[in-house]
Amino acid sequence: MFGGGGMNPRKMKQMMKQMGIDVTELDAEEVVIRTADEELVFPDAQVTRMDAQGQETYQVVGEPESRDPSGAAGAVEAGGEETDDGAPTDESEIPEDDVELVATRAGVGKSEARDALEAADGDLAAAIARLE
Template sequence: MARIDSRRARRMMRQLGMRMEEVPDVERVILQGREREIVVEGPVVTVIDLKGQKIFQVTGGRITERMLEKEIEIPEEDVQLVAQQAGVTPERARAALREAEGDLAKAILLLTTTKA
């Protein structure tokens, strides 16, 4: 396959309506989903403008990936119910509900089986 020199490649890209430009001074790129996050440290980011459509290309850098922790909202009524049923303080009930991801029955079981 024949190599194309960079000058000719730029000319061909211009003819196709494509422009490429490096984004300066990028320290990190974060891709955040509902359950996980991907972080690219020290990347090279290029914006490709193709007929009004912008495409971001991220290359290089150190990649780390981690699962996001779900923050569970626990209603006060649930805390009181679990505390009453398990015979523990509201603080212990709240901790058990967090561990059980909001599941009332599981939280009560956790507290009553560890208590005995």
């Protein structure tokens, strides 16, 4: 899990637990990182979630495949519609969990969080940044 300079992994886990850091291995099937220029797809990634004092950090280990974002981005489930810019028009496209997460992180109401998510095309980080 960690390189610890030759430290026993079990000892490292024990020390992290004493410091209040909870480490969980996730059974991820695929991880996708979208940038303006490309998508990095990790088909068989090892994902570790670390929770330290309420702040979650994710570590992704694997070999990514690079692909053009225009191919998969903007895809909409059957029955949904798109606006001229490719954004989904159906409000149900934004999961309620995302709305709650943004509302909690930014300290705002759900309505304001949903508006920020819609303005950020569902991008959690951009919505939170917009509200802070």
